[in-house]
Amino acid sequence: MYPAGDLRHVARIIGCGRWSMGNDQAGLLVARRLHERGLPDAVIDLSEQPAIDLAAESHAEAELLIVVDTARADDVHPIGTFVRFDYREGPRLLDAVQRLDSHSLGVAAGLELAERLGMLPPQVWIYVLFCGAFERRLTLDAALDECVAAVAAAIERDLVAWRARRRN
Amino acid sequence: MKTVTIDVKQVTRVEGHGNIAVKVEDGRITKLELQIVESPRFFEAFLRGRRWYEAPHVTCRVCGICSVGHTTASVKAIEAATGIQVSEQTRMLRRLILDAEHLQSHVLHLYFLAVPDFLGVGSVIPLASTHPDVVRRALRMKKLANDLCAAVGGRHIHPIAEHVGGFTHLPSQDELIDLKRRLEASRDDLKLTAELYATLDLPDFQRPTEYIALRCCGNGEYALYDGRIVSTLQPEPTEASEYRRRLIESVVKHSASKHVRSPHSEAYMVGALARFNVNANRLHPAARDLARRLGMAPVCGNPFHNNSAQLVECVHVTEDAIELIDALLTRGVAVEPLVRPERFGRGVGAAEVPRGLLIHEYELDDKGLITAANLIIPTGQNLANIEADMRAMMPSMLAADMSREQMTHRLEMLVRAYDPCISCATHFLDIEWQ
Numbered sequence: 001m002y003p004a005g006d007l008r009h010v011a012r013i014i015g016c017g018r019w020s021m022g023n024d025q026a027g028l029l030v031a032r033r034l035h036e037r038g039l040p041d042a043v044i045d046l047s048e049q050p051a052i053d054l055a056a057e058s059h060a061e062a063e064l065l066i067v068v069d070t071a072r073a074d075d076v077h078p079i080g081t082f083v084r085f086d087y088r089e090g091p092r093l094l095d096a097v098q099r100l101d102s103h104s105l106g107v108a109a110g111l112e113l114a115e116r117l118g119m120l121p122p123q124v125w126i127y128v129l130f131c132g133a134f135e136r137r138l139t140l141d142a143a144l145d146e147c148v149a150a151v152a153a154a155i156e157r158d159l160v161a162w163r164a165r166r167r168n
Numbered sequence: 169m170k171t172v173t174i175d176v177k178q179v180t181r182v183e184g185h186g187n188i189a190v191k192v193e194d195g196r197i198t199k200l201e202l203q204i205v206e207s208p209r210f211f212e213a214f215l216r217g218r219r220w221y222e223a224p225h226v227t228c229r230v231c232g233i234c235s236v237g238h239t240t241a242s243v244k245a246i247e248a249a250t251g252i253q254v255s256e257q258t259r260m261l262r263r264l265i266l267d268a269e270h271l272q273s274h275v276l277h278l279y280f281l282a283v284p285d286f287l288g289v290g291s292v293i294p295l296a297s298t299h300p301d302v303v304r305r306a307l308r309m310k311k312l313a314n315d316l317c318a319a320v321g322g323r324h325i326h327p328i329a330e331h332v333g334g335f336t337h338l339p340s341q342d343e344l345i346d347l348k349r350r351l352e353a354s355r356d357d358l359k360l361t362a363e364l365y366a367t368l369d370l371p372d373f374q375r376p377t378e379y380i381a382l383r384c385c386g387n388g389e390y391a392l393y394d395g396r397i398v399s400t401l402q403p404e405p406t407e408a409s410e411y412r413r414r415l416i417e418s419v420v421k422h423s424a425s426k427h428v429r430s431p432h433s434e435a436y437m438v439g440a441l442a443r444f445n446v447n448a449n450r451l452h453p454a455a456r457d458l459a460r461r462l463g464m465a466p467v468c469g470n471p472f473h474n475n476s477a478q479l480v481e482c483v484h485v486t487e488d489a490i491e492l493i494d495a496l497l498t499r500g501v502a503v504e505p506l507v508r509p510e511r512f513g514r515g516v517g518a519a520e521v522p523r524g525l526l527i528h529e530y531e532l533d534d535k536g537l538i539t540a541a542n543l544i545i546p547t548g549q550n551l552a553n554i555e556a557d558m559r560a561m562m563p564s565m566l567a568a569d570m571s572r573e574q575m576t577h578r579l580e581m582l583v584r585a586y587d588p589c590i591s592c593a594t595h596f597l598d599i600e601w602q
Contacts, residue, residue: 020326049314049324056307094293105280109293116296117304 010041011064011159012121016050016107019138023131026144026151027068030127033152039159051110058119064162065124066155069107073130080130080143082151084158087111087124125158127151170195170566174576178205179583181281181291183233184590188579189422190562197562202554202583204423206590215541220246220509220532221332227528227543228326231591233276235326236269236317237521238528238543240393245528246332248409249515250536252507257499258334263393264492265320265327266519267485270392272313273522274440274478277587278361279306282475285581286368302364305357309482312350316489319343333507341497348493351486358483362458365479371578375560376469377553378402378433379442380414382520383450390450390484391443392520400445400467401432408518411527415544425590428549435552438524439586440477441468455484471557472585478522512536523547523589547588554586 015031017024028046035044043062047053050069059065067087073079087093093108105113114120129147140148174190185206191199211230215223224242228235240262247254254262279302280292287302289295296303314324319339321327329337339347382395383405389395396405397414406414417426430436444451448459448466459465459480464473512532519526524546531540558579565575 049311052307052311052314055303056311112293113296113303113307116293117300 010043010062011039011066011162012059012062013039013042013044013066013068013155014050014053015044015046016067016069018048020136022133022135022137022139023141023144024070024134025140026070026129026131026148027127029140029148030068030129030151030155033148034155037152037156039156041163042159050107051105051113054107054110055105055113055117055119058117059114059121060119062121063123063166065121066127067107067111067124068127068129068151068155070131070134071128072134073132077128077130079132079141080147082127082129082147082154084125084127084154087115087120087126093126123162127155172566172572172575174572174579176576176580179580181284181584182588182590183231184588186583186588186590188558188576188583190558190575190579192562192566195566197559200555200559200562201422202551202558204425204551204590206424208424209591212541212543215530215538218538220250220512220530220536220538223528223530223538223541224330224332225328230543230545231589232325233273234269234521234523234526234589236265236321236330237519237526239321239327239330240266240519241517241521241526241528243330243332244517244519245515245530246517246532247507247515248517249513249530249532250332250509251511252333252509254334254507255504257496257501257504259393260492260496261320261335261338261501262330264489264496265317265330266392266521267489267492268313268316268320270485270522271482271489272310272317273587274482275306275309275313277522278365278475278478278482279303279309281587282584283364283368285577285584305360309354309357309361312347312354315350316347319347331506332509334504336506338501338503339496341501344493344497344501348490348497351490351493354486358479358486361479361482362461365476366462370470370472370476371581372470373472373557373561373564373582374469375471375557376467377556378430378436379445379467380430380436380438380549381443381446381525382408382518383446388450390447390452390488392485395518395520397518397525398446399430399432399436401430408527409516411516411518411529411544415527415549417544417548423551425545425548425551427552428544429552435556436549437471437553437586438546438549439474440481440522440524441471441474442524443520444468444477444480451480452484452487454487455480458483471553471582474585474587478587509536521546523587524549545589547586547590550586550588554583554588557582 015027017027172192176188187203228239322329380399382391527544529542
């Protein structure tokens with residue numbers, strides 16, 4: 001997708017999801033919004049096959065990988081909220097999120113493979129948008145529009161802080 | 169005399185959910201079932217009343233692994249029912265995307281589902297630590313196949329560009345050139361894959377059976393997109409539209425998928441090994457050469473060699489895809505209008521998909537609405553054969569005094585060797601009306 005040299009000293013952002021699965025496209029929309037903003041020092045991808053895109057190519061040349069995906073809302077994480085966490089902190093994502101799917105590899109499996117293959121950069125941030133149902137349609141719930149904008153703004157803000165820390 | 173109970177709840181590293189239940193009492197097999205426990209899918213039922221052009225886009229959702237195969241069989245069935253003749257360009261693009269799906273599916277099975285058995289790990293995840301080069305190669309090949317599907321079909325899975333009568337999206341010249349370059353580069357990956365497979369210790373088990381596949385008449389193609397039904401026991405070809413003469417469906421209590429037999433055998437095999445046994449002489453020379461190096465010759469009766477046949481087919485479809493792209497670049501890819509129906513009636517479409525012969529049959533009324541549908545799925549056709557293989561394997565495993573764990577693992581390996589897609593196969597529900 002990008003020659004390795006292009007990734008040096010940049011953040012790579014991968015928005016994950018499926019356009020045809022309703023709310024699952026929220027991660028893609030965040031990435032598209034960031035792409036339209038023209039962020040400096042950031043390489044942005046939209047991926048409908050995130051496990052393969054995460055694990056088939058090395059991101060180790062980048063300094064930071066940002067993965068944006070969706071998850072089903074629950075009592076702790078209502079619809080329209082989001083969280084950010086560091087991939088290497090807390091419980092193992094593959095255990096926490098899902099077991100291996102019999103039909104495809106998900107984001108957690110892709111990250112696990114990439115980590116074991118030494119393809120992840122020093123920092124990996126995960127942004128998760130919490131949604132209601134994932135069903136086959138082309139549109140997003142209205143409740144998520146604001147969340148998409150909020151996550152994009154948060155990433156932009158976090159990147160500014162990250163760049164400032166990197167300069168120091 | 170030995171008494172053994174094997175009860176595997178959900179065989180791992182297969183698509184979908186199936187159980188293995190075996191009971192041996194005093195050395196005698198009293199129960200042996202590959203139970204298909206996944207919920208029925210009802211696709212044939214909810215196709216009724218849909219419009220003719222919806223069928224491919226509905227049926228491609230049968231499965232995420234086999235979506236191109238279902239789309240292909242479906243468009244062919246509708247075209248047969250409506251008198252549509254597609255252009256040579258459409259036929260070439262369909263062959264290309266079918267090649268891509270074979271590569272996509274076989275790489276997934278060989279590396280992610282089968283190889284862990286032979287390298288002594290539970291899944292591809294620990295394999296990334298113990299054999300990182302193997303996993304990197306697998307991911308590279310999978311990505312290439314996915315990208316080829318996306319370029320032709322508009323998406324990595326569930327193609328949206330492949331329609332009845334033609335394509336609504338075409339790959340650009342630049343995309344084709346880039347994909348050809350990557351396919352040519354992947355020959356090195358295939359070579360390394362072959363070297364890896366040559367070192368694997370496949371179980372030595374032989375149970376010749378009937379092998380059924382499509383075979384092209386006249387043009388010498390290794391049949392994936394076109395062909396008539398033949399078998400190793402009945403080489404006289406049967407038109408796909410007459411498939412009921414060759415494939416006889418039946419219901420068994422322990423399976424949510426129908427079993428299928430032929431007029432010649434209670435059980436038969438479809439898939440890569442069946443295609444190899446029927447059409448080995450039609451393979452690309454590079455694929456034939458690999459088969460020879462892997463010790464394969466038709467008729468090969470070891471079902472574990474289905475993995476080897478898949479690898480041989482990876483070489484074949486890669487070379488075929490390169491040739492197809494060359495031909496498309498030479499003739500140029502032009503926008504063509506979708507061919508429209510001339511009539512509405514009955515139609516059958518058959519294609520060789522990664523797991524074997526797939527058949528779609530539809531009846532359309534005079535308004536073009538579907539009134540009946542029948543889907544014959546490869547995994548459903550293989551179920552009886554898998555059980556026959558398990559039954560044949562048990563005595564030798566008992567005689568060798570294998571532990572219960574060893575026998576269980578060997579039976580799971582056998583099931584995995586068939587690369588079953590259980591989600592595709594489950595479309596039957598036995599209702600007991602009170």
